[in-house]
Amino acid sequence: MSQSSNDFFIGYLKTPPKLAIFLTVVTTLVMGLGIGGGFALLAGQPDYGSGGFKGGYQEHLGVLQTAPYPMLRIPPDEAHPDGQTILLSNPGKRGAQKRAAKHDGSIVDVGGVFITREGARILQVGGAAKIRAAKDPAPVQGFVPSADVPLGPVTLRGEIVDTKCYLGAMRPGEGKVHRACANLCLMGGIPPMLAVFHENEAPTLLLLTNADGEAFDADILDYVAPYVSVTGDLYRRGDLLILRTDASRIGFI
Structure with a gap:
């Protein structure tokens, strides 16, 4: 019998040595390529920041506004001379409008978990308090929230995002791969924001409203995810920046 006959594989016989060596080398190479390819894909992914649910359940006392x-x-306090303005959302892809409506303008306890990214945050309402009339309103009795401070007209470039996912409820929570999810969140009442990106520093986030300072309608959905230019009037409410605009002043870049 020739040597080539001895190297032929037969299932019920011992694997020929040359064939065993060949299979070992090929298997090792394929596995190495697969692992290396996985690491290469991972390394090529953008950095979506360190956003997420952080700090555990907390309760905060303040005045509720729904618009x-x-x-x-x-x-205001020493650490926050302009006061704090904390956006609220319900769990899932829902805003907190329905739950908040009966408390508009009232002193309330709000409980929940912060979704935080690079200093910006939104509070997902839940837990023991949710939104309720304050048990002890005395610490903020007499506090009248300041009106929006006009900062003038601006034109800014960035990406329109849904606040909750962008800050860390989803990763990625931005870009075209997240567009369908973002639009569902916005349709559910999650606040839209314009993320203005900067080199070597955290993005500037601005709450988006229509020109009258009211919640945006469905016109904004066409502009979510692509890079856009937005012209409008800039305001500050506490420590929150608000950009009033309308769909006619938003353009693709």
Whole structure:
């Protein structure tokens, strides 16, 4: 019998040595390429920041405002000379409008978990308090939230995102791969924001409203995810920046 006959594989016989060596080398190479390819794909992914649910359950006391989107106004202190303005959302792809409506303008306790990214945050309402009339309103009694401060007209470039996913509820929570999810969140009442990106520093986030300072309608959905230019009037409410605009002043870049 020739040597080539000895190297032929037969299932019920011992694998020929040459064939065993060949299979070992090929298997090792294929596995190495697969692992290396996986690491290469991972390394090529953009950095979506360190956003996520952080800090555990917390309760905060302040004045609730529902327009243009539900938010809690907290009086100024040494660390926050302009006061704090905390946007609110319900769990899932839902804004907190329905839950907040009966408390508009009232002093409330709001409980939930912050979704935080690079200093910006939104509070997902839940837990023991959710939104309720304050048990002890005394610490903020007499606090009247300041009106929006006009900062003038601006034209800014960035990406329109849904606040909740962008800040870390989803990763990625931005870009075209997230567009369908973002639009569902916005249709559910999650506040839209314009993320203005900067080199070597955190993005600037601005709450988007229509020209009258009210919640945006469905016209904004066409502009979510692509890079856009937005012209409007800039305001500050506490420590929150608000950009009033309309669809006619948003353009693709």
